[in-house]
Amino acid sequence: MDILIVGAGVVGAGVVNHLVGSPSTPVSRLAVIDRNPDRAWHLAEKHGPPVTVGSLDDAADVVVLATASGTQARLARRLLNQGRVVLATSDSVSDVRRMLGMNGAVRQQGSLVVAGVGMAPGLSDVLAVRAAAELERVTEVHVAKFGTGGPDCARQHHRALSSLALEWRGGWKQRPGGSGRELCWFPSPVDAADCYRAALPDPMLLVRKFSRADRITARMAATRRDRFSSWLPMLRPPHPEGKLGAVRVEVRGQRDGAWAGRILGASGAPGFVASSVVVSALESIGSGKVDGTGVVGLSEIVDAAEFLGVLEGQGVVCEEFAGA
């Protein structure tokens, strides 16, 4: 498989590290591009062949977009090619909305764009489908995430908290970001964290799988200071990489005529989890288990149980909350 990775930040470099050390995804060429050419050169030098420095015009079977959120819809449009697969890691509402709007053009090209291949959206969608497997009817899906990957991810987190949140309540509703505090219990070592509404694209992708649900929401963990200062420019430069992260999905519905629910989650550094999700998706593509054209979410093209098994092999363990 010939892979082009656009962006050599925490996620892009993580994908390269995973792929170089993983024999399960056969890679003939792994080209890397970054807005800072030194970062791409550094990665290529560090690993040697098959990692090389590429360009946007390179021929590749699969393109992984690991650039800052907000830039990926434009890149996806530019990099569309006959039969090519594009994996976009963006968690920006505008990126995902614009990518979903490209569906007709992507289908015409015979290409496949997978929007939201990261911790959330991405793993969150797959966990939701896995949790819903035993339910006859899904009425509610609630996603919460904790932590950020690299500096661009932290900036997106800051923007999301001050922007309008999208919620599905049988129709789209907009709510102020930073509202709707809810104490969410994540897998260790994160444990409990206050989560708030924010501009997160998860509901836009989940509604494609759970169109009959009454409520689909997404929240992210934030401190009181984050919430209070979200309308200001970032007060200090973001950290190079967030080491603590988690995602949690609660699905409620009916089983055997009774109300039932399931909570699944996973923890790990967000950059590591996102790159593991990308590599697991690449493994599914490499083994020929992914086909189709158009713009889709990750959970629409993979078998949830099988995907979580592959992800476990990459070091991301999924957990279920049992209790009350």
Added chain:
Amino acid sequence: MGVVKILRRALVALAGAAAIAAILRARGTGGVAPQSGGWRQISGSS
């Protein structure tokens, strides 16, 4: 003089509302932590 008085009262009311909103936004109330149970590892296929 009457206009100045009204303006001053409006400003005081606005400042008071802003202070209360800031306190509510920064403090608010949290939820209740789970009292029992915990996370258990699942394998991909379960």
